[in-house]
Amino acid sequence: MHTGWAIAGGMAGIVIGVLLRGPVFRLSVPSGDRVRHDCARCGASLPGWLSPRCGQCRAWLGAPGVLELAAAAVLALLLGRFGGQPVVAAFAFLGVLGVALGAIDIAVHRLPNWLTLPAYPVLVALLGAAALISDRGADLERALLGGCALAGAFLILALLRPGQLGGGDVKLAGLAGLALGWLGWHTLILGAALGFVLCAVVSVTLLATRRLTLSSSICFGPFLLGGAILAIVGVG
Template structure:
């Protein structure tokens, strides 16, 4: 872990996290609904990146959560991949992941509006990294990793409808690109960790009677956490 880069990640994470607030608020809507653009308190149309409503000064979503989460994720990613060309793709996915995890917990979905445009962005950033590294084989493994993880999750979703959705499949493909770049052991560990974390948290919530066996728990945050831990720890 490079402490200087980790500190830089933590510092840039704070304004980036603040900017995420608007993205998360606008996208936390049920499937098929238009983006949320009005103040929850007074109904005033909100500017795209503002933290507070201009009319009633009401805060949009909980203060500090996005800032701290984004700072933590970027500190881990920048500290671990200091000075490496794939840092751009991984940091982008880390920031997007904070937004996706929050939206998934709020409305149990991972909007296509955020996941699909991320594919060409991550592929292009990894492509640039492959050219700069002079290592096209790693890019091939990344693309294969995305395909393998998306296919696996698609099969799981088809076998167990309701447990996993197509949003999870699209996120799996996206994370597979990054995990595949980092290597097959990282990809397998990341995928396995997501199920382990899901099981542990589900059991804790069941024991605490916060959920029942019929409850639906968003899987996206566990995939993202599993991928982050595997990427940073291995």
């Protein structure tokens, strides 16, 4: 763990968390609904996408501190793990995207294509640049295979258990597979397994405390991302 990088990541995460408030608020709409353009309190048109507050009534968008704390924690862990390596940009990008996607999935149970699909070329380009700079072609090759493998495995699961995993989970699994695959096949398997373990632990806890019933659906995106981060930070 590089302490200086971790502190820098935590500080950057607070700023990035503020900037994520606007996009997460606008994209937290049920599937098929239009992206939100109006303030929930006064109904005025919102200013730019990265503005965290309504321009009219100055109300903050989203719950206070949640995105800031999540982004700070994720970036502190990832920069602490990869600080100084060319691949840090790829993992930091996926970390920030993951915070936004996790928040939207918790709010409205979906992972918008609008975020997952454009992330593929960006993540592949960042991993490709890191492979070129640090001469790690084999890692890039394994990352690409890992992305295909995890997306393929989730596609089979989604087809076998419709309603539990959706298309958004398949696309997110491909992104997580790219990052996990860069680190090795054992990291990929560990990350995916930890996602299911986290989901099971939280589901059982919520069932036991009666905050969930057996017929409730639970969003899997945050668990997939949490498992991936635990595996990424814990290995090596």
